[in-house]
Every structure is written in C-alpha cells, then in structure tokens.
Amino acid sequence: MKKKILIFFIFLIISCSKSIESNELTDVTSELYPVIENYSTDLGYSGDEITIYGTNFTNDISKIDLKFEYISSDSQIVLNAQIIECSINHIVVKLPAGFNCITDLRLLINGRQASISDSMPYLRFGGRIGILDNTPNVWHKIEDYKLNPPSGYGNSASNKIIVVGDAIYYSFGGDSYYSSQKVYKILDGGLTFRQTGKVDQKGNDFYITENHDGFYSLRDRFVRYGIDPNVAIDIFQFPYLSANSYFNGETNIVGIYVSNDLSITYLIDSNNRVYTSNDGVNFTRFTQAPFFNTRHVYCTSFLNENNLWYAGRKNGQPILQSGAVISYGPYQPYIAIIKNGVYNQIVLNNSLYSNFSVNKISFINENIGFLNLIKSDNSNSKLMKTSDGGQNWSLVNDDVFMTNFCFKDENTGWYCYQNKIYKTIDGGVNWSLDYCCDSNMNSIINIAYKNGVVYAIQSERCTLLKYFTY
Numbered sequence: 001m002k003k004k005i006l007i008f009f010i011f012l013i014i015s016c017s018k019s020i021e022s023n024e025l026t027d028v029t030s031e032l033y034p035v036i037e038n039y040s041t042d043l044g045y046s047g048d049e050i051t052i053y054g055t056n057f058t059n060d061i062s063k064i065d066l067k068f069e070y071i072s073s074d075s076q077i078v079l080n081a082q083i084i085e086c087s088i089n090h091i092v093v094k095l096p097a098g099f100n101c102i103t104d105l106r107l108l109i110n111g112r113q114a115s116i117s118d119s120m121p122y123l124r125f126g127g128r129i130g131i132l133d134n135t136p137n138v139w140h141k142i143e144d145y146k147l148n149p150p151s152g153y154g155n156s157a158s159n160k161i162i163v164v165g166d167a168i169y170y171s172f173g174g175d176s177y178y179s180s181q182k183v184y185k186i187l188d189g190g191l192t193f194r195q196t197g198k199v200d201q202k203g204n205d206f207y208i209t210e211n212h213d214g215f216y217s218l219r220d221r222f223v224r225y226g227i228d229p230n231v232a233i234d235i236f237q238f239p240y241l242s243a244n245s246y247f248n249g250e251t252n253i254v255g256i257y258v259s260n261d262l263s264i265t266y267l268i269d270s271n272n273r274v275y276t277s278n279d280g281v282n283f284t285r286f287t288q289a290p291f292f293n294t295r296h297v298y299c300t301s302f303l304n305e306n307n308l309w310y311a312g313r314k315n316g317q318p319i320l321q322s323g324a325v326i327s328y329g330p331y332q333p334y335i336a337i338i339k340n341g342v343y344n345q346i347v348l349n350n351s352l353y354s355n356f357s358v359n360k361i362s363f364i365n366e367n368i369g370f371l372n373l374i375k376s377d378n379s380n381s382k383l384m385k386t387s388d389g390g391q392n393w394s395l396v397n398d399d400v401f402m403t404n405f406c407f408k409d410e411n412t413g414w415y416c417y418q419n420k421i422y423k424t425i426d427g428g429v430n431w432s433l434d435y436c437c438d439s440n441m442n443s444i445i446n447i448a449y450k451n452g453v454v455y456a457i458q459s460e461r462c463t464l465l466k467y468f469t470y
Helices: 002-030
Strands: 035-039 043-045 049-055 064-071 076-080 082-086 090-094 101-109 129-132 139-141 161-164 167-172 181-187 192-199 206-208 214-218 221-225 232-237 253-258 265-269 274-277 295-304 307-314 318-321 324-328 332-339 342-347 356-363 369-375 381-386 394-397 404-407 413-417 420-424 432-436 444-450 453-458 464-468
Touching (some): 161 206, 161 444, 161 453, 192 221, 214 232, 253 295, 265 295, 332 369, 404 444, 413 444, 432 464
Parallel strands (some): 043 129
Antiparallel strands (some): 064 101, 082 090, 101 129, 139 464, 161 167, 167 181, 253 265, 265 274, 295 307, 307 332, 318 324, 332 342, 356 369, 381 394, 444 453
C-alpha cells in the first residue's frame, strides 16, 4: 500500500513539473518577436485569401493586429485586414477592398512588430503585397505611380491596347511629340511593367500574338526586338516609291497582323499597299489591293487572317492649273476588306460624308463593326455601324466626338474623349458620362475591351484604368 502511494506522488510531481515547463515555454514564446518567412502569394484581388507563413505567431486572433498600408505623395490608405484563422506559424487573411496598388503589410502580435526574414524569397514585390480591386461596373485606377512609366506625348500610335492573357501591351510617346514611342508590357494587373520595343511616330503599329511574339513598325520597316528593347531587328522594308503629284514619297506601316503560329503575315502601309508572307521572312505584294496614291490608311481592325479591315480616306480628284496640282476635290471615307484572302473596297460617296475620313474602325465579330468618322476641320464626328462585315454602313450617331472607342457587344460600348469616358447600352445611339479625370489636362488616350474587362490609359504617367463588366 505504501509503495502504491509513493508511486502516485512521484507521478503527481512529474506531471506538475511538465505543466510548469509548458507554461514557461508559452510565456517565453509570447515574448519573442514574430518573423514573416513567406506568403502563399503576394498578389491578389480584394476578397481573396492569402496565407502568411512565419514563426512566433499566435493561436489567439484577438492578439493579432494586421493592416495593409499604402502611402504616396498625394494619398494615404490604411485598412485593417480580416483574419480568417491563425496558428503559431501561419495566418490566413482576406484581402480588403479599396486598394489598387502595392501595399506594405503591418503585422503586430501581442504588440510586437513583425519583421521580414532575410531568407524570404520576396516573390514579386520585395516582401510587399499587391492588392487589386475587381468590383464590377466601377472604374479602378491603379494607384502605384512609382512603378508606371514617365509621362510622355500621346499621338496616333497611342490609340492601341493589346491584351494577351494577363498581359497588357500599349505604346506611349517619348520626350517630344516627334520622338519614337515605347511599347510597354504591363503585368500583375497593372502593378509592374517593362519595355518590349519601339514604334515610330509615323509608322506606328505593333502587334502581339497570343504567344506574346511582338512585331513593330518603324516607318517603312517591319521589325522585331530581342533582349534589348531599343535595338530593332529588321525583317522587311517596303520598297521605295518616288514622289509625284499625287504621292509625297512617304511610306509608313500602319497595319500589322501576324497569325499565332507565325505562318501568315499582313503588312499595310499608309498608301494602301499590302504585303504578305507565309513564312515571316519572304514577303510578296498582295496584288488584289492595288497601290492607290489617292488613298490614305489611318486605322485597322483584325480579327484573324480571314477577317481584316483597314480604313481612312479616298482623296478627291486633283484640281489642275497650268498642268500643276493646286488643290483637291472633297475626299470621302474609305474602307478596305480582306475576307478569306479576297480584297474589296468600300467608298462612302454620300455627300453627307464629304471631307470625312475614318478615324477608328473596330469589329466585334466577322459581321458587326463600328467606325468613327471625323471631318477635316474637326467640326463634326459621326459613329457608323455595319452588320454585314463592312459592305454597308448606317449612321448611328450624327454628332459624337471621340478619340477612341471599343464595344463589348452590339449594344454596350465605351469611348474616350479628352479627360472623360462615356458609355452606351443601346449600340451608340445615346451615351452617358462614365468616368472623368480629376484634371482637364489629364486626357484619356487609349481604350480597349477584352474578356470582360475594359482597359484605358490616362496620359498622366500612363496611369492604367480598369472596368470589370462581370
């Protein structure tokens, strides 16, 4: 009996000793400073959950103070985070709404500031978290100006945005109106970018395939870029043409289409010349589209190699005096169509469109498309629509000034003009103000639609705007 009592007391003493050791360990751990070692991801949209991994965290959510913070020269945003779960080595947090930038994560546990481990992989943003807002039917402005390109001059080359997967490509001016334009690739929802090449101020088109192969125009040269985005690699140059009474001698590539497998290429210059290639190296003249020194091409819309459109104006007849051209008659809008390898041209000869040219053309499928006409003195601008692939056009709006436009479907579209964006839900008949920049000097120069998202570029620091339609 005495032996049993002795064993019981020995067991009791050992149990108490372990309990004391456990409490001492807990107390010591709670006094250690937390360290962040990694994230499940460092980029997400509001409402997404990410996991923060580290040491010296806690099992008690009430002891965690976690904030996301963004501070710039003109704004400060600090938001608390919703903790989903936690343990001594991980915290699951829901990303808050209200950000479109790269944020600093501020984590305190038991009042102690967490540090970032020296061995952290740093992912994309050096230990910071990129948070984007995808609330639908609202314009979102990417706030992190520090990562955007410098301000420049937007001109005709800027009126193009190409979206491939999660990447956004666009061109923007250099230090002066006459300098070449850099083409940028935006990644991570608009938070990072890099230059991919250049286009000329006049020969100003570029094209990106679904495999991210990029092609660019430098006036009459068709080029690619390698590792250095400032060193062009020539592929083809348009043949030289001598100037005459109808033609000033300038050749500028204004349209580029390349199939995803690189097997088919179309090049269109400002004077309606078309060259094609079946191997991306050897080019021949597309003789169905004759050289018209009375045609000037300003814009293009390419769905695929079987559906291509380009447009501009057809000059009026020259007026001669003593054998010399002293002026021209009224010009008319001009649309060229290449469908399944067959060329056709449409001239809008109605007197209502005299001295109008096509400023922008865009097709949402092989049948439905829109174009914008602008008068030579900028006194009038019109929107027209086709439902038969461009063979016939009807007037939709008789007085709507726009820099650029895009359509999601036959009824819903947007256009930008000066510092505003307008939206239509009835095919362009009526428009309402949808977004306005905070400065009249901050114009919106690009707008495009792809896969449920509208993208626009502001001239101020090339700021990206996004509008989710879903």
